[in-house]
Amino acid sequence: MQHHNPRRQALQALAALALALGCSSGALAQAPWPGKPVRIVVPFAAGGTTDILARAIAPELSRALGQQFIVDNRGGAGGNIGAELVAKAPGDGYTLLMGTVGTHGINRALYRQLPHDPIKDFVPITLVASVPNVMVMNADKARALGINNVQDFIRYARANPGRLNMASSGNGTSIHLAGELFKAMTGSYMLHMPYRGSAPALLDMVGGNMDVMFDNLPSSMVHIKSGKLKALAVTSAGRSAALPEVPTVEEAGGPALKGYEASSWFGLLAPAGTPPEVVQRLQQEVAKSLASPAVKERLLAQGAIPGGNSSADFARMIDSEHAKWAQVVKTAGAKVD
Numbered sequence: 001m002q003h004h005n006p007r008r009q010a011l012q013a014l015a016a017l018a019l020a021l022g023c024s025s026g027a028l029a030q031a032p033w034p035g036k037p038v039r040i041v042v043p044f045a046a047g048g049t050t051d052i053l054a055r056a057i058a059p060e061l062s063r064a065l066g067q068q069f070i071v072d073n074r075g076g077a078g079g080n081i082g083a084e085l086v087a088k089a090p091g092d093g094y095t096l097l098m099g100t101v102g103t104h105g106i107n108r109a110l111y112r113q114l115p116h117d118p119i120k121d122f123v124p125i126t127l128v129a130s131v132p133n134v135m136v137m138n139a140d141k142a143r144a145l146g147i148n149n150v151q152d153f154i155r156y157a158r159a160n161p162g163r164l165n166m167a168s169s170g171n172g173t174s175i176h177l178a179g180e181l182f183k184a185m186t187g188s189y190m191l192h193m194p195y196r197g198s199a200p201a202l203l204d205m206v207g208g209n210m211d212v213m214f215d216n217l218p219s220s221m222v223h224i225k226s227g228k229l230k231a232l233a234v235t236s237a238g239r240s241a242a243l244p245e246v247p248t249v250e251e252a253g254g255p256a257l258k259g260y261e262a263s264s265w266f267g268l269l270a271p272a273g274t275p276p277e278v279v280q281r282l283q284q285e286v287a288k289s290l291a292s293p294a295v296k297e298r299l300l301a302q303g304a305i306p307g308g309n310s311s312a313d314f315a316r317m318i319d320s321e322h323a324k325w326a327q328v329v330k331t332a333g334a335k336v337d
Contacts, residue, residue: 033093033278037068040096040268043082043103045075047199048169049216049304053128053266054098056299060289061282075196078172078336079103080114087116091273096282097122099269102173105321109329110172110336119322124314125268126283127307128290129299132236132263133178133214135249136229141211150233150252153212157188166190167201167210171336175201177325178214178235178262180332182249186256205229216264217242217303235262242303262328265321267307267314283311 040058044050051073058069074082083103089095097103104118137147147153157164168176171194183189190212195201198219204210206228213220214235221242223229233249234240249260268286270279287308289295299306309317328334 033275033281034065034067036094037070038065038094038096039070039072040098041082041086042071042073042098043075043079043100044073044169045195045197045199046073047202047219048197049131049218049264050079050098050100050266051197051199052218052302053299053304056295057128057268057286057289060292060295061285064285064288065281073197076170078107078110078170078176078194080107080111080116080172083107083118084116086269086271087121089271091123091271091275093270093274093278093282095271096125097269098128098266100173100266101264101321101325102170102177104267104269104318105265106174106177106325106329107172108322109326110177110334119318121272122269123272123274123279124311124318125270125279126286126311127265127267127309127314127317128286129304129306130263130265131216131218131304132234132240133174134217134220134224134234134240134243134246134303135178135182135212135214135232136205136220136224137212137232138205138208138210139228139230140208142230142232147232150247150249150257151254153232154186154188154253154256157186157190161189162191164190164211165209166192167205167213168192168194169198169201169215170194170196172334174262174264175214175216177328177332177334179212180334181260181262181328182214182257184332185260186253214262218299221302235260237261237263240303242301265307265317267318279311283308 040054042051042054054071061069079102086097166179224231231246233252250257290306290308
């Protein structure tokens with residue numbers, strides 16, 4: 001005959017509750033991703049090419065995955081502030097980085113000490129787009145100085161060292177390095193003025209406070225079309241389909257600039273330790289959105305070539321970019337200032 005024991009019954013009820021809670025928290029741990037909004041950190045100010053590309057794919061991912069993808073601009077230190085934030089975030093698929101050739105190809109060679117490792121601390125997801133840079137001048141300034149092409153520019157810059165200001169989106173960005181490589185190859189000198197992103201630098205370019213910039217093509221395109229900026233050359237190996245009339249730096253610059261090439265790329269990365277199935281799902285959805293006619297046409301019109309490669313291919317590309325840009329940093333004698 002069993003005795004009624006209230007204490008034992010209470011303990012059994014508690015044990016059953018704990019078991020139920022344990023099961024439900026286990027179920028929560030296995031909750032399908034994404035179960036809440038996802039943040040895409042852009043390591044530069046709003047309005048530049050990194051930002052433009054993040055804002056092109058964020059709504060597509062929101063639609064495909066049923067959660068909000070929010071763009072969070074964290075500019076400064078040539079992209080290192082935003083990159084470090086993501087490197088130190090949990091690898092749970094809720095914090096991503098719109099990385100660039102600067103954050104993942106150049107900075108390791110340029111900065112003596114980085115607080116994070118661009119290779120070990122990240123999982124590459126996919127290349128979003130590659131873009132040429134474009135050598136632009138304030139159109140009024142170019143007219144006033146009689147600079148119509150790259151040869152005119154080289155002549156003036158050599159004859160007037162330090163008279164021209166060169167704007168960039170920050171130390172170590174492809175915009176900075178493209179200019180440094182140009183200076184090294186032509187024996188010219190312009191004063192480098194780093195900003196927290198392309199947009200604030202372009203504001204001063206259009207306003208006439210800055211003279212020249214080797215900007216990513218998508219962020220400069222609107223000002224080139226409006227006539228406020230004069231495009232002298234693109235920095236890619238071939239001409240851009242978006243500006244077919246503008247020569248390459250190598251074409252326009254003569255023997256001194258033979259072999260000049262300094263293009264940019266942008267890609268999505270996650271913190272190390274992010275589950276492979278989350279990385280794969282993101283890669284598939286980004287690739288799908290980049291292949292959609294609306295997104296593809298919009299990017300091509302701005303001078304960006306859509307990506308969408310596999311995580312493994314993107315990782316291999318980052319490795320080869322490291323080697324290439326370390327050489328460019330060495331050739332240009334570029335320093336962080």
